[in-house]
Amino acid sequence: MYxxxxxxxxxxxxxxxxxxxxxxxxxxxxxxxVKDLTAGxxxxxxxxxxxxxxxxxxxxxxxxxxxNIGKRVRKYYSLTKKGKSAAEEKISELSDFLQTxxxxxxxxxxxx
Amino acid sequence: MYxxxxxxxxxxxxxxxxxxxxxxxxxxxxxxxVKDLTAGxxxxxxxxxxxxxxxxxxxxxxxxxxxNIGKRVRKYYSLTKKGKSAAEEKISELSDFLQTxxxxxxxxxxxx
DNA sequence: TTGACATACATAAGTTTCTTATGTATCATT
DNA sequence: AATGATACATAAGAAACTTATGTATGTCAA
Numbered sequence: 426m427y428x429x430x431x432x433x434x435x436x437x438x439x440x441x442x443x444x445x446x447x448x449x450x451x452x453x454x455x456x457x458x459v460k461d462l463t464a465g466x467x468x469x470x471x472x473x474x475x476x477x478x479x480x481x482x483x484x485x486x487x488x489x490x491x492x493n494i495g496k497r498v499r500k501y502y503s504l505t506k507k508g509k510s511a512a513e514e515k516i517s518e519l520s521d522f523l524q525t526x527x528x529x530x531x532x533x534x535x536x537x
Numbered sequence: 538m539y540x541x542x543x544x545x546x547x548x549x550x551x552x553x554x555x556x557x558x559x560x561x562x563x564x565x566x567x568x569x570x571v572k573d574l575t576a577g578x579x580x581x582x583x584x585x586x587x588x589x590x591x592x593x594x595x596x597x598x599x600x601x602x603x604x605n606i607g608k609r610v611r612k613y614y615s616l617t618k619k620g621k622s623a624a625e626e627k628i629s630e631l632s633d634f635l636q637t638x639x640x641x642x643x644x645x646x647x648x649x
Numbered sequence: 650t651t652g653a654c655a656t657a658c659a660t661a662a663g664t665t666t667c668t669t670a671t672g673t674a675t676c677a678t679t
Numbered sequence: 680a681a682t683g684a685t686a687c688a689t690a691a692g693a694a695a696c697t698t699a700t701g702t703a704t705g706t707c708a709a
Contacts, residue, residue: 427634430546430666433696439641446646453657462644463637473696475659497657497704520642522539523635525575529551530632532574534558542695545667565686585667587688609675609686656705661698668693676685 432467436477438519439469441504441512444487449503451492452478478502486511544579548589550631551581553598553616553624561602561615564590590614598623 443455450458456469481487486508492499504512555567562570568581593599598620604611616624 427630427637428546429696431631431634433546433666433694434540434542434544435638436695442642442644446644451657453655457656459641462641466633466637470697471658472660472698477695479659494657495704499657516642518539519543519638521578522543523638523642525539525578526547526631527635529571529574530554530628530635532554532558541667545665545695548667563686565684569685582668583687584669584689589666591688606686607675611686651709653708654706657703659701661700663699664695664697666694666696668691670689670691672688672690674686677683679680679682 426468427466435519436469436473437481438515439467440474440477440481441486441508441515444502444504445509445512445516449490449501451499451501453499481508538580539578547631548581548585549593550627551579552586552589552593553620553627556599556614556616557621557624557628561613563604563611563613593620 439459440455443458444450452471452474456471456474459467459469478487482489482502485505487502488505490501490503492501551571552567555570556562564583564586568583568586571579571581590599594601594614598617599614600617602613602615604613
């Protein structure tokens with residue numbers, strides 16, 4: 426598990442990335458997918474995810490479709506057109522950021 | 538410039554990394570170094586840096602030495618022994634995290 | 650058959666870590 | 680003498696979480 430400050434800030438981008446690969450996913454599914462893909466190193470809590478999904482929907486990046494599974498309800502999220510381009514931007518920004526951070530971490534000792 | 542949520546959470550690790558390469562640095566120097574190294578893409582504000590430095594010092598990871606430059610004061614920070622091992626841990630955690638995030642971003646569309 | 654755990658949604662209070670604003674002061678340049 | 684860079688500092692407010700709690704269904708083992 427990574428310290429939470431690190432993961433903080435990447436949640437929405439992760440969600441947008443997953444939805445750009447999966448057409449539609451529901452909240453709980455997203456938490457499990459991330460957990461699986463990262464071997465448990467990133468665990469999205471529901472307290473973080475649901476408000477985040479609601480915010481993305483409010484911003485018009487996601488639409489929802491509610492399904493009844495037996496007596497339970499599932500809310501499937503998918504990218505809107507706006508969401509697709511936002512996803513691309515966010516993903517590319519994060520990608521760029523990762524490279525910059527990689528560069529910083531690879532610095533060699535300054536001769537002093 | 539990256540959106541601030543992204544950079545959030547990496548500040549202390551960046552500081553520890555720089556100090557593990559430079560023996561001693563003062564606050565303003567750190568802000569300039571990061572700006573230079575990242576071509577302005579990461580700009581650490583003083584409102585973020587100074588409290589963060591104070592916290593690291595409080596946790597026993599940094600020690601300070603005050604220098605007089607003309608009539609001005611500079612506060613040089615350097616890693617303590619505890620700071621050195623904390624730096625290694627933080628850097629390796631961030632490095633691991635970057636790899637995990639890279640993996641997530643490289644995912645291909647799931648056949649659906 | 651009941652207790653534990655997984656599935657599935659949701660929200661609210663509290664915390665951390667920033668941003669933004671402000672303050673003080675020195676130094677160099679125009 | 681005014682501007683911008685250098686150099687420290689702190690405080691109020693915002694953002695994005697964590698932690699706790701609530702509701703409810705489904706599954707499985709003892």
